[in-house]
Every structure is written in C-alpha cells, then in structure tokens.
Amino acid sequence: MKKLIVLLLMMLPLGAIAQEVKIAFVKTQEVFMAMPEVSGMEKQMADLNEKYRVELKQMQDEYQKKYSDFVAQQDSLTENIKLRRMQEIQDIQERMDNFVQVAQQDVQKKQQELLQPIQQKLHEAIQKVGEEKGYTYIIDPAALLYTGTNAVDATPFVRTKLGL
Numbered sequence: 001m002k003k004l005i006v007l008l009l010m011m012l013p014l015g016a017i018a019q020e021v022k023i024a025f026v027k028t029q030e031v032f033m034a035m036p037e038v039s040g041m042e043k044q045m046a047d048l049n050e051k052y053r054v055e056l057k058q059m060q061d062e063y064q065k066k067y068s069d070f071v072a073q074q075d076s077l078t079e080n081i082k083l084r085r086m087q088e089i090q091d092i093q094e095r096m097d098n099f100v101q102v103a104q105q106d107v108q109k110k111q112q113e114l115l116q117p118i119q120q121k122l123h124e125a126i127q128k129v130g131e132e133k134g135y136t137y138i139i140d141p142a143a144l145l146y147t148g149t150n151a152v153d154a155t156p157f158v159r160t161k162l163g164l
Helices: 002-018 028-034 036-076 079-133 155-161
Strands: 023-025 137-139
Touching: 023 079, 028 036, 028 079, 028 155, 036 079, 079 137, 079 155
Parallel strands: 023 137
Antiparallel strands: none
C-alpha cells in the first residue's frame, strides 16, 4: 500500500508538467492610449491644471504688484509700515507655496480617481480574453527582455473586447 501511495505522489508532478502552458502578451500601453476614456480623462486633467494655473497667476500678479509698490515706496515709509508691508508680501509668498502644494495633491488625487476605472476596465478585458482563449499567463511585453516566436500577441483580442 505504501508503494502505491508513493508511486501516485511521484506521478502527480508529471501530470502537472504535461499540461500545456499558454502564454500571451498584451501591449497594455498601446491599448490604454486607444481607449476613448483616456482622452476624456486628459481633457479633465488639462482643465483642472488650467484652473490652478490661472489662480496661481493671479496670486503671482498680486505678489508682484505688492512687491513693486513696496520697493518704489520703501524710502518714504515709516519703519512700522515697512515691516507690515514686508509681512504682507511674505504672507502672499507662503499662500502661493501652500497653494502649489495643495494643487499638486489635488491633481494627483483627481488623476488617480480618473485612472482607476479605466485601468479596471482594461484589466477586466484582459482577464476575459485570458479566460476565453485559455491562456495560463498574460504578460506585458514592456518588461520582457525576450519574446519567442511562439508567443501569442493577445493585444488585438483585448482591443476587440474593448470595442476599439
């Protein structure tokens, strides 16, 4: 009985090796850039960036005006007023610095928010193609150093699945 169990255990790996491993690759960047949702996302990001750019420009203009006024009038100002105006200029500079940080964080957050559903849709299409075609693995060729002649390019299947 022991010999039969040992023989069965030894044969199990052979059965696993005998199974065909089907590997395909998908050029995800190419498919991603062809998705219509990407151009909508890029438009929204451009609009958001423009909004922040305009607001920052207004702050810079205010800073420049206050600074120019201060430089032009500094000789005629009392020490107390000079200090107050210098503090105002410094406050504007700090507001601009804070604004830039918050704007960058907002842009990154919005980009992630817009990217996530697009990436999810692409991932689901790749998964469906893998299941339908019986692939064991689907990989991205951007990370590959070599692709053999029998490697399957599943990119067209994914594009079809996405209606591209």
